[in-house]
Amino acid sequence: MGENDDGDIIEHHVEEEMEKRGAASSAFVENLTEAPSSTQSSHRLLAYSDALISIIATVMILPVAHTKVENSEELAESVQLLLTKKIAVYLMTFLIVTVAWAAHIRLFQVIVRIDDCLALLNLACMMLITFLPYTFSLMATFPEHILGILLFCGCVMVLGLIQSLIVLYAFSRPFLLNEQIQISENQTFYKHHILKVIMRVPIMCFFASIFSFIFFQLSYVLLAIVIFLPYISQSLKWCRNKAIGQVEETPDSMMFYTYLPNEPLSKERVEAFSDGVYAIVATLLILDICEDNVPDPSVVQKQFGGSLVAALRAYGPEYLAYFGSFATVGLLWFVHHSLFLHVTKATRVMGLMNTLSLAFVGGLPLAYQLTHEFPRNSRNELEAVQISCGIIFFAGIFQLALWVVALYNERETLHPYVRYGGREHVFMLAKLALYPCVALGTFFLTCILSKFSADIFHVMEITVPFAFLVLRLLVRGGLALLRLLFCPDRNDMRSVVEEDEARVPFNPLDT
């Protein structure tokens, strides 16, 4: 979102809020001139789209988690089997859906108001996006059959057509567009440029579907380019910038993937998307419990002599795994929430780090499934715990990476408090580093004390929430200790002052 644009959207929001307040306090004023009801703020449409897309991106972990791993095999082999197919489907789905989501963000940064017709066209887009995971499943199950490729390319092409329709419709009613384009003199240029960007992917898919008849391996290469190119080119650009310094970019090169120059991701939508992923991951766990862990009355009668408590005791590890996993998901959300409180603008590289972190968060139901389904002290259990530690570690480390990336441009992307030298800088670092450190520590502990692997893991999951509660105290203590060790005379007073400052409440009562 360009800065003007940002201001524009904020204006809409403020307007809405004012309107709401006006309506609440003096409902009798019939203010007929503002906001005709045929056009609407796009806010709720985008929230609903974010919810749909985030759930779709995440639910493909379920076929992975529901794969029954035979206990007789070695887990490593089963996991390799899983890896070859279902996890690949999950990751591909997650990435392609995220690409579609980024395209959706860009589109609705240009179109800031909607009407009924656009809302219905958007629903059609959503329907096609929800169908993409199925085409991936087909491709993964029948990799040599071209039907999966054709279906996927068909979906993407229809999606491109509907998005073009949306653009054409919006440009025929310029009051739906954002201010910058609305007042621009060369709207036609913008229109053609946006259509070109939108149609790039469908055209590549068109070629992929034609090649699939001749030499289907080539189609997969083309599709991989479609999915990964934005990520690779971004990473390369970022690395190059860091290596040889910021290059002055021509507007043309910037506009290859964006419609508006200097356009960051919408922070609000990144938050909504992340919330959706965290929420669905947390609830997928209880769904499994409700479906699988209610024993059959006849079984209870026969095997446990009618004692329900005895029957449920068999599920003990699953409850523990559930509470542990819920706490992990909840706290990862909490860290994400703390971080984004201090983020003022989400750049594309930050968006990429966020996506990678979320992809691992989406893998947590798999960790849950693995950690409770093996008998105690088996080799499989050890490996399951280690896989879980790995998933948690990567989910956490990419959150940390997001912050590090943000620190490179801290003046633009972060609030002063968490910048280097800011009051909350160390505390934020501690929050972000807690999960990666704990996961890494647990991993090595389970290697050494392989007999107690599950116990250590559960203790870790249960103690981390308390660690978060005392984290602020720990950080303050640690800082005081450091000061005491290195410069004992100077900083004693200052730390007390800082502490007092930190306690001053935010008081909005200045009216």
Next chain:
Amino acid sequence: MGENDDGDIIEHHVEEEMEKRGAASSAFVENLTEAPSSTQSSHRLLAYSDALISIIATVMILPVAHTKVENSEELAESVQLLLTKKIAVYLMTFLIVTVAWAAHIRLFQVIVRIDDCLALLNLACMMLITFLPYTFSLMATFPEHILGILLFCGCVMVLGLIQSLIVLYAFSRPFLLNEQIQISENQTFYKHHILKVIMRVPIMCFFASIFSFIFFQLSYVLLAIVIFLPYISQSLKWCRNKAIGQVEETPDSMMFYTYLPNEPLSKERVEAFSDGVYAIVATLLILDICEDNVPDPSVVQKQFGGSLVAALRAYGPEYLAYFGSFATVGLLWFVHHSLFLHVTKATRVMGLMNTLSLAFVGGLPLAYQLTHEFPRNSRNELEAVQISCGIIFFAGIFQLALWVVALYNERETLHPYVRYGGREHVFMLAKLALYPCVALGTFFLTCILSKFSADIFHVMEITVPFAFLVLRLLVRGGLALLRLLFCPDRNDMRSVVEEDEARVPFNPLDT
């Protein structure tokens, strides 16, 4: 939310927006005085809680939808079997979770800012709420066993304790509270009153758990009172008000279920909760398709001679059912979205109507499952289609009821456009009435032409989106026709003027 309170929260929002804009345009101004990072706006925490609660409320339809109905039995009997247990669990879960959600809204209307500690306590609440469906499943499977009751009561009591902790913590840091209480002189009175309201349900559950040892039927009666009392008392109060006119209520009676007098539900949170339900329902459908409808390669080789297309053709009805159901969910969301654009304030009765509508929307995956799993032209198929029509009808009719209830207090609850006589009044009525009418029509058509039941149903599902597209034209045509018939001379010109007026774009460029 009281009116002052409303203004208060808006102020926070505006403040945040301003801050964001400020940070974007002049990132160099280090404005250290406002918003210390230890307290935070509760906005995102509430959005995440809404997402979690709405998903939890809805996912319990999955055990219902996944129940395999034997084709040999009569569907009516199977459905009765389902009704006795799983649907009851689904509805009870939906209602109790909605009650918990309403309590959560009330709590965070009092506490408008959070800090890390409150965020963690709230996550603990969420964990307990996500566990409630499991206790219901236990109760339904083992109705004569007291363990389910004890677990449920235990959860509710711990939930009550955590909420009391939240209240005590917030009152010990008054800058977290809403302005009205913050400036009030008798904070202690508020604190005690809120604690009393919060502890009412846990105390009833405490008695229920004690009675369960003596006479467990009594516990169920107590629990039913806990769940339904708010709804029943609201409905009765509303009916009485309508029957004998608005009674002046004492503040005491008002405060039995609320903390602040004249407190409506937060419109923003009702929207977020509804979005969550619609989003999860729409995506549950594709999840089933991805898990069940990818054929096994060996089966394709053996049964279909390696032809994937032939194998997938067997799933034809499921794809049709999927697209039909997605369109239905999407359009019901669209109607809800259109309606809430014009709602300025959600009263409690409107919230009740919304909950009932959402409970039926949550039943749509069951409709999807039923309509595609029976052979063509069987008696079961006819009944499945009729059940689906019933679910869609009730989902739509409660949306209409919501609007009708809003119209009773239209000056307070609705924008001028949709009030009686407003420009959009007839159009809104047509939108809201479309699904109930179509569902009712389809129901009777399938009774008469019982041979074509599924065809009629699918045609209905596919044509309704187009009906929405042409609805505005239809309404305008209908109105013009009515005018022509009843007062042909006077209104011709006016309708043209009105049309022009409706086309005037909303132009925010007055700067």
